[in-house]
Amino acid sequence: MKLNDKGLLIVLSGPSGVGKSTVRKALFNKKGHDLVYSISMTTRTPRAGEVDGVDYYFVDKPTFEKRIKEGKFLEWAEFVGNYYGTPKDKVEEQLSKGHEVVLEIEVAGALQVRNQMPDAVFIFIVPPGKQALYARLKIRDTEPDSIIQERIEKANREFLLAHKYDYIVVNDDVNNAADRIMNIIRAEHAKTERTIHQYMKMLGE
Numbered sequence: 001m002k003l004n005d006k007g008l009l010i011v012l013s014g015p016s017g018v019g020k021s022t023v024r025k026a027l028f029n030k031k032g033h034d035l036v037y038s039i040s041m042t043t044r045t046p047r048a049g050e051v052d053g054v055d056y057y058f059v060d061k062p063t064f065e066k067r068i069k070e071g072k073f074l075e076w077a078e079f080v081g082n083y084y085g086t087p088k089d090k091v092e093e094q095l096s097k098g099h100e101v102v103l104e105i106e107v108a109g110a111l112q113v114r115n116q117m118p119d120a121v122f123i124f125i126v127p128p129g130k131q132a133l134y135a136r137l138k139i140r141d142t143e144p145d146s147i148i149q150e151r152i153e154k155a156n157r158e159f160l161l162a163h164k165y166d167y168i169v170v171n172d173d174v175n176n177a178a179d180r181i182m183n184i185i186r187a188e189h190a191k192t193e194r195t196i197h198q199y200m201k202m203l204g205e
């Protein structure tokens with residue numbers, strides 16, 4: 001019996017190159033969950049194999065800027081020369097239906113969500129060491145060295161923001177990291193502050 005039927009907002013974040021999207025995909029491949037991924041909007045050019053409406057909604061800068069002005073993002077950030085943002089309406093719609101909504105976003109955006117939705121669960125994904133992260137970023141041959149260098153410098157600043165999160169998950173192994181996140185989600189559902197209302201109602205019956 002579940003004492004908390006409300007959907008949780010789960011924010012997966014961490015420096016670029018820690019393997020956030022691989023961990024998120026492994027999480028979604030697990031059986032028996034009710035997770036919905038919030039597809040972000042970006043002005044970045046699609047990488048080979050990326051599909052519009054699946055990996056991201058790819059739009060141009062004027063379209064993105066218009067949506068910022070209209071207040072259509074739960075959060076947005078500029079990241080290494082491109083905009084990235086979470087469409088607000090979709091997140092609200094899924095949460096109201098009781099689904100768990102997962103955001104996979106960079107650090108500045110996660111901190112904006114923290115201010116707006118303190119009830120959300122904030123998970124910081126980190127590599128098993130800094131060298132592992134540098135190696136991952138360098139393997140991506142889709143980007144010029146200057147961009148990779150910028151991502152590394154940004155990651156070094158972001159490492160220091162772990163204390164702003166509820167949980168830290170080390171991505172030493174993708175499957176283990178996804179398991180740890182699933183366990184966190186389950187434990188969050190059982191938290192007294194999320195269950196006490198329903199529990200008291202049950203006692204009164």
Ligand code: 5GP
Nearest residue numbers: 016040076077079084085086104105106109
């Ligand atoms: P990439 O270009 O590698 O796909 O993404 C760059 C960074 O932007 C990653 O850290 C990714 O998690 C983050 N990101 C993706 N979508 C969003 C979003 O909607 N908002 C924010 N703030 N960051 C995002």
